[in-house]
Amino acid sequence: MQVYLPIAEMSVNALLVLGMGGLVGFLSGMFGVGGGFLMTPLLIFIGVPPAVAVGTQANQLVAASVSGVLAHWRRGNVDVKLGIVMLLGGMVGTVVGVWIFALLQRIGQIDVAITLAYVFFLGTIGAMMLVESSRALIRRRAPTAKRGKLHRHIWLHGLPLKMRFQRSKLYISALLPAGIGAVGGMLVAIMGIGGGFLLVPAMIYLLNMPTGLVAGTSLFQIIFTTAMATLLQAATNQTVDAMLALLLLVGGVVGAQFGTKAGGKLRGEQARLLLAALVVAVALKLAVDLVVEPDDLFTISTRIS
Amino acid sequence: MRRSRKARSRKALWAVRIGGGLAGLAGGVTLAATVWAQQLVADLSSHLIAITTGFTGTEVVLFGTTDGAGDVAIVVTGPRGPVTVRRKERIAGIWLNARSVRFEQVPSFYMVATNRPLDQFVTRPVLERHQIGLPNLQLGPREQLAPEQLALFRSALIRNKQRAGLYGITLGQVSFLGERLFRTNIFFPANVPTGLYNVEAMLIREGEVVSAQTTPLVVSKVGFSAEVFDFARNQPVAYGVAAVIGAIAAGWLAGAAFRRV
Numbered sequence: 001m002q003v004y005l006p007i008a009e010m011s012v013n014a015l016l017v018l019g020m021g022g023l024v025g026f027l028s029g030m031f032g033v034g035g036g037f038l039m040t041p042l043l044i045f046i047g048v049p050p051a052v053a054v055g056t057q058a059n060q061l062v063a064a065s066v067s068g069v070l071a072h073w074r075r076g077n078v079d080v081k082l083g084i085v086m087l088l089g090g091m092v093g094t095v096v097g098v099w100i101f102a103l104l105q106r107i108g109q110i111d112v113a114i115t116l117a118y119v120f121f122l123g124t125i126g127a128m129m130l131v132e133s134s135r136a137l138i139r140r141r142a143p144t145a146k147r148g149k150l151h152r153h154i155w156l157h158g159l160p161l162k163m164r165f166q167r168s169k170l171y172i173s174a175l176l177p178a179g180i181g182a183v184g185g186m187l188v189a190i191m192g193i194g195g196g197f198l199l200v201p202a203m204i205y206l207l208n209m210p211t212g213l214v215a216g217t218s219l220f221q222i223i224f225t226t227a228m229a230t231l232l233q234a235a236t237n238q239t240v241d242a243m244l245a246l247l248l249l250v251g252g253v254v255g256a257q258f259g260t261k262a263g264g265k266l267r268g269e270q271a272r273l274l275l276a277a278l279v280v281a282v283a284l285k286l287a288v289d290l291v292v293e294p295d296d297l298f299t300i301s302t303r304i305s
Numbered sequence: 306m307r308r309s310r311k312a313r314s315r316k317a318l319w320a321v322r323i324g325g326g327l328a329g330l331a332g333g334v335t336l337a338a339t340v341w342a343q344q345l346v347a348d349l350s351s352h353l354i355a356i357t358t359g360f361t362g363t364e365v366v367l368f369g370t371t372d373g374a375g376d377v378a379i380v381v382t383g384p385r386g387p388v389t390v391r392r393k394e395r396i397a398g399i400w401l402n403a404r405s406v407r408f409e410q411v412p413s414f415y416m417v418a419t420n421r422p423l424d425q426f427v428t429r430p431v432l433e434r435h436q437i438g439l440p441n442l443q444l445g446p447r448e449q450l451a452p453e454q455l456a457l458f459r460s461a462l463i464r465n466k467q468r469a470g471l472y473g474i475t476l477g478q479v480s481f482l483g484e485r486l487f488r489t490n491i492f493f494p495a496n497v498p499t500g501l502y503n504v505e506a507m508l509i510r511e512g513e514v515v516s517a518q519t520t521p522l523v524v525s526k527v528g529f530s531a532e533v534f535d536f537a538r539n540q541p542v543a544y545g546v547a548a549v550i551g552a553i554a555a556g557w558l559a560g561a562a563f564r565r566v
Contacts, residue, residue, distance in 0.1 A: 002361045004495070006530035007537055011361055011495035059548050066556025067563075108391050108402045116399075227549045234545030238537055242548050243358075243530070249552070253559040290399040296468075297393045298461030299402070302386065302413070302498075 007241035008052045014247060016046065021060075021251020028064070028252070029259025030266070031275040033200075036061055036193030037122060039248065040114075041282060048244070050111050054101070054192030055239030058229040060248045061194045065222045067253065072216030079167040079213050082177055083220040089178030090185035090225040097189025098232040105237065108301070112290070117191050119287045125197055126279030133272035168209050168217075176207060181221060188229040194222040197279065344372045344516035347379075347506040352520070354493055355527040362495045365522070367418075367504060368488040375510045376419065376426045377479050377487050378437055383414030383471070383524075384500035388444075390458045390465075406458040410445030413498035415466070418477025418489040428512050435507065435514060439463055439472065470494040499524050 003014040020042050028035030036057050043053035072078055104110040159173035180202045187195035199218040203209045209217070234240040263271060347369025354363055367379055388411040394403035417423075417438055432441045444462065446455055466472040471494070479489040491504070502522040507514045526534050537544045 002359060002495070004356060004358050004360045004530050006526065006533040009496065009498075059552050062549055062552035063556035063559070066553050067560035070557070070560035108389065108405060112399070112401055223553075227553070230549050230552070231542070231545035234537065234548060235541045238541055240537070240545065240548050242533055242537075242544075242551065245548065245552065246555075249555055249559075253555075253563070257563050293395075294393060294400055296461070296464065297400075298390055298458070298465065299393070300388050300390050300462055300465045302388050 003243065003247070005048075005241050005244050007056075007239065008048050008244060010047060012046065012048075012244075017244065017247040018251040020046075021248040022255035023251075025064075025252035025255025026259035026262070027255075027278070029256035029261075030263035031259075031271055033196050033275065035064075035252070037118070037191070037197060037279070038282060040192045041118065041286065043244075048241075049239075050114055051101075051105060051237060051239045052241055052244070054114065054190070055230070055233035055237060056241045056244045056248070057192035058188055058226045058233060059240050059242070059245040060252065061188075061192075061226040062223060062230060063245075063249050064252055064256070065194060065219045065226060067256075068219045069216060069223060072219060075216075077213050077216035078220050079165060079209075079217045080220070082165045082168055082170070082209070083217045085163070085174050086177045086181030086184070086217075086221045087224050089181030090188075090221055091228060093182035093185025093187075094189050094225050094228045094232065095185075096182075097186035098229065098236060100186070101190055101233075102236055114191060115286050115290055117187075119283050119290065121187070121191070121198060122279050122283035123287070125201065126276050126283055128201070129272055129276035130280060133269050133276055136269040137273065168207075168213055170207065170209065172207060177203075180206065181225070184218075184221065185225045185229075188222075188225045189232070194219075194226060196222060344375075345377070345506060345508040345518055346370055347518055347520065349504060349520055349522060352522055354497065354522065354524040356497070356499065356525065356530060357528050358530050360495060360530075362497070363493050365491045365493065366488060367491060367506065367520075368486075369506055369518075370485050371487070371508050371516075372485070374484055375508050375515070376421065377481075378423070378427070378435075378507045378509060379416075379418040379477070379479060379489055379491075380435070380437055380503075380505045380507070381414065381416040381491055381522075382412045382503045382505070383498055384502070385410045385412050387411065388462060390462045392458070392461070406450065406455070407447045408444040408459075408462060409447055410443060411462065412442070413500065414471050414493075414502065415439070415442060416473040416477060416491060418479050418491070420479040420481055420487065423476065426512065427509050431509075431512060431514060435505075435517075437507075438476075469496060471496070471498070493524070497524055499526060 001014045002011045004011045020039070024035040024039045024042070027038065039060070040053050040057050043057070044050050069078065101110065104113045159175045161174045162171060163174040164171050180199060184195035184199050187193055187198060196218055199221070200214050203214045203218060204211060230240055347367060350366035350368070354365065371377065387407055387409050389405055389407050391402040391405040393400040396403070423432065423438060432438055436442055444459060446459070450458070463472055467474050477489055477491065479487050481487045502524060504520045504522050506518050506520070508516040525531070
């Protein structure tokens, strides 16, 4: 069943897109990540222009994070105050990101920039997760490991503008969550991902936030950064395809429900190890594409901006 | 209210375009009958290609008649506009876009159909003058470049367009039924660019174009996809807000629907 996408100006198989949404939704439900880092490369792979893939993905993530936050909200796992501070940074980051995006599009390097950003972030985070989760698996077999200190003090905790976050039992500089939010916002705008895979470890290791609150709070923040990215991409670059977003959304919502059930049967370390392997695989595939000589060295673009 | 008015004005625009084309054609015919014999008359099976939500490409039949023996060449040209061609170069191990050339007058779509191979009945200067065939297409490069470099970028542009199915790889076939009646099928793929197309039919005798006729063809998005596109183009901020609200509602709905699961 072919469906014409009005903004991407191409015709796609609706079942294929629904299936992709379902698959990525399944994985994101299983591992508790947004899945944008898988979806954007997949969309580009089936021929959606990278700019449209990124803009549309931001729109789809609004819906995904709203339904994710609802579940966390009911369990009281959202630190609204911390989320709002992150959000302030996130807004600045999103504006800067959309501006960088438009600039790269103008000079014709947007495709390479998106791929490079993916290789860098996915490669780094994936490798770190891989090491951490395999260590955790080994440690579980030898349960004599020492318990670490509750708080380590590094220079980051000496920053000004200290603020108290009762819900997370933290007393830290507001610049820290705002900075993390800003990086997340830039990722949304440039890579079309929520940035959960970067925000979650940053909140755990840099903020020392209680793990239970991390997922809900980062999703809470992602709702607003993705909403803002959608708005800005639509207004400045006109790259949001509502039809494509709708298809992805329907597939994603259904897939996520099955994924969550499947994820319940996996142990934490195993799930993290699998996710890490997946992230590293995507990064490697993209890295190979950058280095291998393309079939045609020439590309054409009709969009002026 | 506003949207419906826009839709109506769009329909009116087609009517004017199509009507204008037909009127011009009819006028040409009557004039020809009185003053001199019209040597070639052609028309399309449809003057509008409507891109709907289920659009997967379509075929238009061009048919016509000549006043006697001769060869026929059909040239279909989409709206012209600027295209940037970029060449990748290996920089620090990765392939980056380096050199780029901008062509100002690139047809978004280009197809040629003839009844027999071009070189059998027409000379090079005539082909160049009428821009028949890909080698004779004028693309209007902006940069001043060495000819061999320019040729490289030019052929890359054509190659990319052919890969997208927008430029003909081979000549289409015009078939004659008897000596005077001819027809050809023109295929438009799903990714056909929108705009006003020109379909030019030429009658060629003894190496010269003796008669030509241009018929307009409109390619336009209609229905839901047109509404979405117009909305996104004309009111980008409102479109963005609507996209966000829609996504929030959908997410809420999904979260509520699967609450038990």
